Amino acid sequence: MLGTQKAHARLFYEFDLETHIPENHLVRGIDRFLDLRELHADLRGFYSHTGRPSIDPELIIRMLVIGYVMGIRSERRLCQEVHLNLAYRWFCRLGLEDKIPDHSTFSKLRHGKFRESDLFRRLFEDVVATCIAEGLVGGTGFAVDASLISADVQKQTSSKAEDWDAAIIDPSEAPRAVREYLDTLDEAAFGAATTVTPKFTAHADPASQWTAARKGPAFFAYSDNYLIDTDHGIIMDVEATRSVRQAEVGSARTMLDRTERRFGLRPDWLAADTAYGSEENLVWLTLKRQILPFIPVFDKSERTDGTWSRSDFTWDEEGDRYICPEGKELRHSRRNYSDPGRSATGMRPRRYRALKADCQDCPSKAKCCPKSDVRSINREKYEIVRDFARACTASAFNEVAQRRRKKVEMLFAHLKRILGLGRLRLRGPLGSKDEFTLAATAQNLRKLAKLRSQSSNGAAPA
Incomplete structure (x- = not known):
């Protein structure tokens, strides 16, 4: 016999939202590490002491976190998803009969109280501090x-x-x-x-x-x-x-x-x-x-015409000289000064030149300096730092x-x-700042929930 499902009308329901959210659901892991206890104290100075009560800012923040964590880009769609999804309602502390804020509320708070208080930056740094406390930052x-x-x-x-x-x-x-x-x-x-x-x-x-x-x-x-x-x-x-x-x-x-x-x-x-x-x-x-x-x-000294570049020459730190592939030396100075400071090596730009006789008789002159009598190399002021970076x-x-x-x-x-x-x-510099900060917060929360849930289940974090 073919069965059919019938909807029975009931006057009263016993429904516990907590029991319908799986223990391994992503929103549970995120909720475990999202601390908004100081939120109201941080924003109290940006609200009036009189008038009608506003929408709870914690609800707006939790909805924004859901939007960025789950990749819900549209705020209209975010309101619809929170309205329909039991896990999102649980995360946002909403009951089955609670109403969802209008999508226009996000824009008003983003461009107003949240931006004036730099709330998104505080939220991001609080999550980073939690990651440090959980041992995820070396x-x-x-x-x-x-x-x-x-x-x-x-x-x-x-x-x-x-x-x-x-x-x-x-x-x-x-x-x-x-x-x-x-x-x-x-x-x-x-x-x-x-x-x-x-x-x-x-x-x-x-x-x-x-x-x-x-x-x-x-x-x-x-x-x-x-x-x-x-x-x-x-x-x-x-x-x-x-x-x-x-x-x-x-x-x-x-x-x-x-x-x-x-x-x-x-x-x-x-x-x-x-x-x-x-x-x-x-x-x-x-x-x-x-x-x-x-x-x-970031080096622009490499030549593209087939001749030797500066990297083809060997730098001799002790001798304060370059040595070409043919074994000849290029020096900054070949004189002995009475003032040692004039020949002292230090962080300053220098020009190193070969002897004319060495270049004229060199069999590799066509590869080294075909358009000049001698080969010269300019050494920048902080070339020693660049050499250190190359060594790294x-x-x-x-x-x-x-x-x-x-x-x-x-x-x-x-x-x-x-x-x-x-x-x-x-749009605007502040708009991009808000979006990037919230997205980075969402990524850290996802990573935190994933790695810590793995650790609690006995698996080593990857």
Whole structure:
């Protein structure tokens, strides 16, 4: 006999939401480590003492965390999902009959009280502190990198550089994203990062950068910068910047300083790609911060015409000379000065030259200096620092450091493919900052819940 299901009307139900959420569900692991006990105290000064009670800010934060953890990009859809999903209701402390806030509430609080109180930054740092307390941060090796995230603008609504003048914009009549752009013109992460004027400027979000860094069609973007601990890939700091190399390198210093100031952690070594291998950055890392740089040196001395480059010559530190492949020496000076300071080696630019007689009779002159009588090599002021960085990348540990550096690239892949943050929904420098901070918080919470739940079940964290 074919059975059919009948819906029986009941006046009363006994329903315990707690028992319907599996013990191994992701939201349980995240809820275990999300501490919002100080939230109301932090925000009390931003609310009026009179009037109707507001929506609980903890509910908004929990909904935002769910949105970023589960990759729900639309706030309208987020409200629908929380309304329908029992696990999300449980995480947000909502009963079956409780109403879901309207999607417009998120925008009002994001651009108001949350941003004024810097709540998202506090939330992120609290989660990082929890990761440190749980033993997921070694503090020995860090890695840094940046990834381009498309801005919420189109080329059709942009102007060429010669048609855009920020000086004629009236801040009182400009949209919020434009006002934020004007406020960041002197910041190293945005307007002051470089003097090069972008080819196009977006009207709706002028702080976004027109870039073709992906070697494909150009687009407007922001750079999401991560500083991670390489033990378990925990994001130690996050920064939003303009999508230019100078801003990204500067953000690495900002994040390293902020991590040490906030958590008292300074790594023994840092791994990064060639974009961070400029002389200025290497000097800052090695001399000022005493951090070993496992970073390929950004070097433009290599020749492409088939002749010998500077790297083909051997540097003799004790003799203060270069030795060419034919065994001849290039010296800075061949005189004996009465003042030892004139011939002392130190951090200053120098020019090393071979003897004319050696070059004229050399069988390899065509490979060395075919257009000049003698071969000369310029040694930069901080070339000793660059040589030290080259020694680091040539060491046996560099393979380990570069393998661990891949974890930051995996985080960016997870950010775009799993969490869906391939394109921003908020505009302006503060909008990108909020999105990147919340996404980094979500990634740390997911990692924390996964690794700690594995440990509690007897499995070793990977």
